[in-house]
Amino acid sequence: MTAYGLLIDYEFCTGCQSCEVACKEIHNIPVGQWGIRVLDDGPWECSDGKFNWNKIPTPTRLCDLCVERTDKGQQPFCVHHCLAGVMQWGTVEDLAKELEEKPNQVLFVPKPYQY
Amino acid sequence: MELSDYKPAPVVKLDSLSDVNDIGKPWRYEDGDYTVTRTCPWSPPGCHPVGCGLKLYVNEDGRLEHVEGDENHPVTQGRLCPRCITLKDYVYSPARILTPMKRDRSERGNADAWEECSWDEAFAIIKENYERIVAEYGPETIIGMSGTGREGGTMSLYPTMVFGTPNYCYMQSGYACYTPRLAAAAYITGSTYSEWDYAGALPDRWDDERYTLTEVLVMWGKAPLESNPDGFFGHAVVDAMRRGTRLIQIDPRVNWLSARADIFIQLRAGTDTALAMAMLDIIIKEDLYDHEFVEYWCYGFEQLAERVATMPAEKAAEICQVPVEKIYAAARMYAKAKPAAIMWGLAVDQKTDGMQNSQCIIALQAITGNFDRPGGQLVPGADAGHNELGFGYKECIPDELFQKMIGMDQYPAYCNMILNSQCDLMLEALETEKPYPIRMGFYMASNPLSNTSMEPKRWHDALCKSLEFCIGIDLFMNASIQATCDIFLPIATTAEREGTVFTHYAPCTVTAGFMHKAVDCGGLPSDMELAYRLGKYLHPERFSKWANEHELVEAFRLGVENGGKTFDEVSKCVVAQVPIEYYKYEKGLLRQDGQVGFATPTGRVELWSTAYNQFGEDPLPYYIEPEFSPVSKPELVDEYPLILTTGARVTAFFHSENRQIPYTRELNPDPLLEINPKTAQEKGIADGQWVRVWNMFGEALMKAKVTDAVDEKTVHGQHGWWFPEQDGSEPNLYGTFRSQINNLCPNGHMGKLGFGAPNKCLICNVEPVSESYDTDMNLIWEKFGKLV
């Protein structure tokens, strides 16, 4: 079975939180719960005086990769609205290739797990 | 714009957009069970006029079921911020008010005393009070209180045509927002704010053959990703960075862009003018300026060079408390890059020497030859603007009345230029009844007690005492209306109305967008429609030339009476790019007389400003130490050891808006005070703990966010806080004074021309408190989560 994922270029993810809100809207997720969360590392100063600040949007166990939309050929709702345009949806195979082409990206392959 | 220019902008697809998409769809179309309306939203909810493309999906029952970004928009390309993504929740919020309401004056401040009434009754009450007050005290005793970002705040026709008063008043001390920059630019260059050229008006955008990618972008006191300032789509900066644009960031506070900048100058708050003078000095001394542009198009270069020589980099480094090498490096990097641009933000306005800060930034842009160069600064042409500012004055405000505008004597540069009463003097007039009392008010998209006004308790007391009658115009109840109003008139959201949206409030417009009505929530008027209906009721003779509100929009926004187009002719394109020209000063496109050069008395960029000189201001830039700083007030350092800066935006809120929308409130449930880890440790403050922050003007309770975003000497406080879930009655007023950072910001500390306020460079102290005031998001969800 083909695996699908979300490729996120965290070099340019600004932490705008549109993905978080888009996901909650399309899936009617109540407050206190999330389909994707923007984790925040920074700002902290490196020895060279520059700041490190990365925002890493992380799908949760509620992320179903917007299968209803992708089945129709549309992209996931978060991807559509991402203000920095740094999210991509696709097959893991395709996205993995893109990982090689540009550094500072992360590939998530979420699947709602049940325990 | 010619009729043929109003064509759908060519679509530039984002890489991430799938092949199944809505590119090329008309302004309205069917999609399954839905009717989809494409629109460019502009308020309410408030936002600067960006007009990000929206698709509104309405079902057979006429209900808005789904909102999605419109990939047909040439700049936003389907992307949206959290506030439009949650538009449905805003439209159907249970907190929205859909019926006019009245309340007896003696019941002001009592949230339970409102009674619903008909539009006819509301209008009749307004007419009775309006006519009485005009007869008894004169029309000048009426104040139109405006805010930012919603269309209602920009509508001079409210005060002029509807109420016939010269006292249109933006409620922030020193009008410290955008307008000082517009005014400085107009005085010095003859055109208003010159925006960074981000190819927004070019059909092929970044790849257009007329465009050259900006090599270096200087972000000066500006955080556009969160604020989308004045109609600029903030994330265009990221689009440019991904193509190779490099950044210089100047800000006391670290933001995401600072962490991606080649040079980040974390200066002491309020010292920007010293830095700017030093950069000019370096560029001139090291001969890095554009000789040709300076020789042909600038006036007063030698005098400027002499003046900025008084601020060598070493001196500025000491003032700004930054390493001197960074100042040299930034000046050189900016001056050598071609093209380069400076985006200059709100921080420039929010200090007493803001007009000088603007003056320096404009001089930097000019002497480096970046004016009207592709990828540089776009200069508004002679045809920019839509005659909106002056709308209604000529017919409705006779000169004698006009001269009574509050502040006209003391601040003619302010009053005549922006046709607004001087805000700080307005507060005094309310308090002292001098030069005359202010007896009636109405809100033009403003919530001064929670957001717009400094020392809001003073405004509260003054408004409550002076106003015999006051009208609230909004979608939700808020603290200002609750405290001061006798009538509430509900208005429509952007989804329920038609209208126009010109980015950047008309100068430097790159896209012309149109709002289309998709749903109806009880026939509520937009601000524009309300002005028409109420104006026609109060002054039929002034409005008789327009058959309906639609025609008023055409007159006011599209300039139909001066050869503009009608709404129906042009609106179906949804969004069109505005044709632009580069190097307009060489082509005679900046001056009304068609001559080459700039629209100033000398025809040049006036580095030595004739206009400043004429208004009694120094014609050359100078630095003044912030009035409240550890340097200017060493005697207060023990009492107030920290620098206070305020007002940075977040994507969740437009100023005081969106607090009652659960999904946006959840992103930022509590009012935050950013404090450095070392400072927090010294003061015994833990991350997430509530603190009291105070100074000589007032205090606020906020929640500490311990972060390196600010340095050890600085704290930053969020603005615009009130708590719609709390009790609205006096004295609580939705908790508006509890966590109100404006309590710490004074009135009356503007510059010589009446502009500017020190809201981003004050002093304060902070201590932990043991109580917690954390927002209960479950309560917000219970109260506001169930849509109606």
Ligand code: SF4
């Ligand atoms: S792919 Fe869909 S479900 Fe997953 S985070 Fe994005 S919007 Fe949410």
Ligand code: SF4
């Ligand atoms: S929407 Fe895009 S830019 Fe914004 S936080 Fe999510 S991934 Fe980052």
Ligand code: SF4
């Ligand atoms: S910036 Fe946000 S609120 Fe403003 S129009 Fe765009 S999406 Fe809507």
